[in-house]
Structures are given as structure tokens and as C-alpha cells.
Amino acid sequence: MSDYLDRFGRDQSTCHRWPPLVKLYVAMGLILAATCAPITHGPLLGLIACAIFFVHSLARIPLAFVARRLFFFWPPLFLMALSLPLSQGCRAGWLMSATIICRGTLSFTTALWLVNVMPFDQLLATLRRLRLPSVFLAILALMYRFLFVLWDELDRMRTARQVRLFRKPSLWEQWQQGAQMLGRLLIRALDRADRVHGAMMARGWQGETRWLEQRQKDQR
Amino acid sequence: MHIQDGVLSPAVCMATGALSLSAVAYSLHRLKESVGDRTIPLTGMMAALVFAGQMVNFPIGAPVSGHLLGGVLATTVVGPWAGCIAMTLVLFVQWALFSDGGLFAFGANVLHMAVIGAWGGHAVRLLVQRFVGDSHKGIVVGSVVSAWCSVMAAAALFCFEFRLSWPAGEIDFSKVFAWMVSFHSLIGVGEALITGVAISFVLNQRPELICRAGTSVRLLHKGDLLPETGKSSGPTVATSITRTLAAGLVIALAIAAFLSPFASSFDDGLEAVLSKLNITEFNLTPSVPGLFEDYDKVPVPLASWQAIAVSIAGIGGTLAVFGLALLLGKALPSGTAAMTSEVAGE
Structure with a gap:
């Protein structure tokens, strides 16, 4: 992706x-x-x-x-x-x-x-150098990570729907199913946020972000 | 939906940028003070969810399909402050990865979709909930109405900004606004429908996930019950007045969208303001005299007929949305959502 x-x-x-x-x-x-x-x-x-x-x-x-x-x-x-x-x-x-x-x-x-x-990590580092609030950047970094996770989740849900559908749904049904898929994705995403939060707590997360300054240079 | 660079003038871009910068900064401030370490992963997940949710296509005609905007959905789940931040991030990532929306028009995009979507949507939803009740039905009806209102308010604001960006006389702006408003009323109905069905689905399955009035972000762990509006979460008088004002503003903007085609006299008023403020030099495109003459040759009956048609469409759209909201609210306890969830689920 x-x-x-x-x-x-x-x-x-x-x-x-x-x-x-x-x-x-x-x-x-x-x-x-x-x-x-x-x-x-x-x-x-x-x-x-x-x-x-x-x-x-x-x-x-x-x-x-x-x-x-x-x-x-x-x-x-x-x-x-x-x-x-x-x-x-x-x-x-x-x-x-x-x-x-x-x-x-x-x-x-x-x-x-x-x-x-x-690349996105470089953009993040640049934004940090421009002194954007670190909370904002931490959310942005996590969002970028979660994006791929949720895309995969959505892909799995799409596959599951296709497997179980034997006819082409009508327009109204497509809308209804799409919106319900969104709701389902929302529930799963929030549950995952809970799990991620727990995992972060287990690894010593205290609400502030620490950036690895060196990582950027190594990658270059 | 995104405004590209070049549609709005630099002055308007700067003004909207300053407005949305302060709005986002205030949201960030409130977000930081209201909650602890939990917010960051939750807001990030919400932003990613809205972004991924926009990948779900909703077919309209054969080649055309729409998608969710998500401001009201985000704010219903995580509250206005986190919702505003999440939507801002969605817009930023869309710019940074897909180059959707302009760099200098970013402020305008944030103002329309994040600030109006999250703050305005939240205010309208709470206002509606005050009348319908804090029940599930109230939440669904409120989110449907606020989704529609936020789209229309954004459209009205865009018309206003667009009018400020271009020199008068070259074209008849009321007709452009008529197009814009009719187009957006369709988008608004779609957004209201998607938001309403998604939220009623979540309310059916996991009601504790939806943010109740007054709590800004879900603080508790899964399985705990949210506190009822009590001492910790009860809004003070001041915030309630601000909220009502914000809701009123958004609703007024939504209504103004349908009056904008009528606003032919508004053109002159705006022109007077512009010349008084001496900011006409920001209009970078020279107006062409040859096109200027066409301006008053527009047949008046046609113009007013169009305006009336748009207003009728607006009233019809409003009625449709309210009907939809009531239907969704009524259909909530039924098992239809649960039945089709098997199809959507794994």
C-alpha cells in the first residue's frame, strides 16, 4: 500500500x-x-x-x-x-x-x-523541525500507521461481503451495506485503539512522545 | 469537495487560514487539558477511520459515486475537539499523499470540513438532542440533521469566499451559487444518510462507544459505563450558550445557502465593503470589459425563477432529511441492522 x-x-x-x-x-x-x-x-x-x-x-x-x-x-x-x-x-x-x-x-x-x-517520515521530521505541536505530530504519526491497518481491515470486510453475496444488491442496499460497513469498521477501529493503548501503556507510554532524532539520519 | 489552489484569492486563503489555525489550536488546547494519555491513539485511530471510510464507495449513477465526509461521524464518537483535530489530519494526509486540495487553500478546506463539520456538527446535534431527547433516537436524529446542516453551511461559506475572491461584474454570481447549492444539497442528503445509518448501527451494536452529550472524549475503558450527565460532565451555562450560538450560526449558514441565489443586491453591498476596505487590489485577475456588458443583459425572470427553484429544492431537501432522520430514529430498535451486519462482517 x-x-x-x-x-x-x-x-x-x-x-x-x-x-x-x-x-x-x-x-x-x-x-x-x-x-x-x-x-x-x-x-x-x-x-x-x-x-x-x-x-x-x-x-x-x-x-x-x-x-x-x-x-x-x-x-x-x-x-x-x-x-x-x-x-x-x-x-x-x-x-x-x-x-x-x-x-x-x-x-x-x-x-x-x-x-x-x-517520504512521509521525512515530512514528519520536517514538520517537527518547523515546531508544530508535538501532540499534533504524534497523532499524525499514529494516524499514518493506523491507516494501513484499517485499509487491510476494510479489504477483509469487502472480501467477506463479496463471498457472502450471491446477487447484485440494489442501489439502496448498497448504500445501507456501505454505511453499516462503516459502522462495523468504526467499532473494530475503536476496539483496536483500546488494544493499542493498552500495549502502549505496557511499554511505558506516559502521554508524551519521544522522537528518535538519530533514526532520520540513519535512514538517509 | 476539496478546494484547489487558484479557486480562492490569496487574501481569502490567508483569512480562512488564520481562522482555522486558531480553531485548530483551540481544539488542540482543549484536547490536551481534557484528557490524559488515551487521547492520542484514539484520535489517531479516528482520523485513520475517517480516511479509510472515505474509501467506501456509495454508487449514485453508473460512473459516479460518492463517499463519506465524516466530520459529524468523528465528532459523534470522540467529541468536537478530537473530531476537529482528526478531520484536520485527514485533510492534511489527503494533501500530503494524494495532493487533494491545495496547499494555500488548506485553511479554507479545514474551515469547511473540520471546523464546521466537527464544531458546528456537534453544536447542531446537541441542539437537536435537546428537543428530541438524549436517547438513541435523539443521537441519530441529531447526527442526521447536523450532517446535512454542516454540508450546507460549508457550501454557503464557500459561496461567500468565492464571491470575495473574484472581481464583480464578470459573471452573475447568483447563478453560480444556484448550481453550487443544488449540487451540495444532494451531497448533504448522502452524507446525512451515511452518517445516520452508520451511527444507528453502532448504537445498535455497541451503544457505549458513542460519545454522550457533555463528555468530550471517551475516557473510560471498554466495558465501563459512561457517566450520565452529572457533575463532571454537565456543561456549564457559558458553554451551553456558546454551543447554542454556534448551532444557530451553522443553521443560519445552511439556510443562507438557499437564499444566496437571491442575493443580487448583496453583490453591491459586498462591493461597497471591498472598496471601503481598499482590498480590491487583491483580485489578481483583470476584469475584461467585453464580458462586463453581458452582466445586465441577463433576463431577470429567468434568474428569479432559478432562484425560486433552488429554494424549493432546499426546502424539499430539508424536509427529506428530517423525514429520514425520524425514519432512522424509529427504525433503530428493529433487527434489520443486525441482520445485514452478518453480510458486512467477517
Whole structure:
């Protein structure tokens, strides 16, 4: 599952070896530039797009991967952007929707780059260096760990449902079963949180988080 | 649902960012002072649950499917403070892993889905529970109504932010809002349905898991009974007033969503405020004079008809949600949930 999320996060390229803060600032600068550039300044937007393309190729992220992510990203953005001119009877608002699509796409590809050059543990370490509250980061770290556990749980429940179903459920039944699956997952998750808490207590958990500073350096 | 970068102007992004930063900081403060070591794994699990829960698809048409938002679900189980933190983390991980939602629009996303979803949802649920009662039925009805209200309030707030972000005159905003509101009223009904069925299922199976009014986070171990609203968990007068105010605000926003298409005069008022505050230079897109002329050529009868249609849809949606809430509440003790749980279970 980790491969699915940040697939190229553990590659070794020029971009991956940059210090984490530099990566973060580069991404923020590119997104800021993309969201502030006016749509009428074509060359400027082209320049930003080139810069994004450049960092992507520096990180050796395959173009096909970016294209696939864009394929899933675009429909909701287009829906949102095109609702503007469509609601005006196609007479106005084209410039606005073009702006939204342009800025959205540029910032999305930049964020995609950041995700794929910065593994999650590195992101956590960076956030800690930026002095975010440690409780917040502890919850975030645990959430990331639990995510995979719950995904597996959900997968098992899906399999169990498929095995026991002999016909295609109607639309209403699908909704009902989905919501009840959520409820069941909720119960199991809370029970697991209880067990995890017990295990943490058994290992000396006293409500504060201790980070291993060294771990980050060793991994690099 | 996520707002991407570029939809809102930098000024609006900064304002919403500041608002949600303070809201999240306050939640974190309350979370730290209210409970001990148990909160951290519990909140982390809740955040992971909402994230995983959004992977469950609810089919609408052939290619289109919806999913849970989860703010009200989280807040019903772990309380408003932990719920707000959990939703913020969900949004953060969605940005950090899927690049869903923008970096600079993150504040707006947190405000809409985490703060309104958790704080507003909690306030509305408690308000409804005061009328329906603290029973299981009250919890289900309250969560259904608050799920719907929180989606509509978020939609109204988005319309307002969107209006602030773009220069007037280029397009007729009331029509955009009409689209937005009709779309979100559907999302709201879906969210209410999912939340209601999931919570009534949990109430059927393990009622002690659901957070009762007044207790902010489940403190006790499995098997212990939660304290009834007594000396430790009884809300003080001040918090009850704040809660009622918050609930009123969310409900007002939800209602405002349906009035927004009517707000053609609102445009002028807002413009006046903007020019008075001298913040028009934040609008980065130059308005095009050629498109400007179309603005007042919009046939008025059509516009008002549309607005009326949206309002009727809104009233219909509200009635549908209340009917749904009562039905779910009534159907609670029956065995249907238990029967289908075998299918969903292992």
C-alpha cells in the first residue's frame, strides 16, 4: 500500500537528496507563483509550467504516472470550473474557468512532485523541525500507521461481503451495506485503539512522545 | 469537495487560514487539558477511520459515486475537539499523499470540513438532542440533521469566499451559487444518510462507544459505563450558550445557502465593503470589459425563477432529511441492522 501512496518517495535522484526544507520551499514557491500569476500572462505561466516539468524530470518521475494522476484529478476540477460559464449560459466566465483550471493543474502537479520526492517520515521530521505541536505530530504519526491497518481491515470486510453475496444488491442496499460497513469498521477501529493503548501503556507510554532524532539520519 | 489552489484569492486563503489555525489550536488546547494519555491513539485511530471510510464507495449513477465526509461521524464518537483535530489530519494526509486540495487553500478546506463539520456538527446535534431527547433516537436524529446542516453551511461559506475572491461584474454570481447549492444539497442528503445509518448501527451494536452529550472524549475503558450527565460532565451555562450560538450560526449558514441565489443586491453591498476596505487590489485577475456588458443583459425572470427553484429544492431537501432522520430514529430498535451486519462482517 505504501508503494501505491508515494511511489517514488524512496528513489534516489538529485531532488530526493535535497534537504527536506528546500524541497518544501521549492514546492511552496512554485505553488505561490502558479496561484498568483494572472492568466493573461501566457509566457509567465509557461515558464512556471517549464519549471515544474524540470523538477519532475530531475526527480525522474515518469510522465505516464503524472498523466494518470491528472486523469483522475481533472474531472472534478473541470466540473467545478466549467460550472461557471455553463451557469451563465456560456456567455461569460470562460476566463475565470480557464484561470481555475490552469492554476489548479499547476499547483496539483507541484504538490504531486513534493509527495513523490518526500517520504512521509521525512515530512514528519520536517514538520517537527518547523515546531508544530508535538501532540499534533504524534497523532499524525499514529494516524499514518493506523491507516494501513484499517485499509487491510476494510479489504477483509469487502472480501467477506463479496463471498457472502450471491446477487447484485440494489442501489439502496448498497448504500445501507456501505454505511453499516462503516459502522462495523468504526467499532473494530475503536476496539483496536483500546488494544493499542493498552500495549502502549505496557511499554511505558506516559502521554508524551519521544522522537528518535538519530533514526532520520540513519535512514538517509 | 476539496478546494484547489487558484479557486480562492490569496487574501481569502490567508483569512480562512488564520481562522482555522486558531480553531485548530483551540481544539488542540482543549484536547490536551481534557484528557490524559488515551487521547492520542484514539484520535489517531479516528482520523485513520475517517480516511479509510472515505474509501467506501456509495454508487449514485453508473460512473459516479460518492463517499463519506465524516466530520459529524468523528465528532459523534470522540467529541468536537478530537473530531476537529482528526478531520484536520485527514485533510492534511489527503494533501500530503494524494495532493487533494491545495496547499494555500488548506485553511479554507479545514474551515469547511473540520471546523464546521466537527464544531458546528456537534453544536447542531446537541441542539437537536435537546428537543428530541438524549436517547438513541435523539443521537441519530441529531447526527442526521447536523450532517446535512454542516454540508450546507460549508457550501454557503464557500459561496461567500468565492464571491470575495473574484472581481464583480464578470459573471452573475447568483447563478453560480444556484448550481453550487443544488449540487451540495444532494451531497448533504448522502452524507446525512451515511452518517445516520452508520451511527444507528453502532448504537445498535455497541451503544457505549458513542460519545454522550457533555463528555468530550471517551475516557473510560471498554466495558465501563459512561457517566450520565452529572457533575463532571454537565456543561456549564457559558458553554451551553456558546454551543447554542454556534448551532444557530451553522443553521443560519445552511439556510443562507438557499437564499444566496437571491442575493443580487448583496453583490453591491459586498462591493461597497471591498472598496471601503481598499482590498480590491487583491483580485489578481483583470476584469475584461467585453464580458462586463453581458452582466445586465441577463433576463431577470429567468434568474428569479432559478432562484425560486433552488429554494424549493432546499426546502424539499430539508424536509427529506428530517423525514429520514425520524425514519432512522424509529427504525433503530428493529433487527434489520443486525441482520445485514452478518453480510458486512467477517
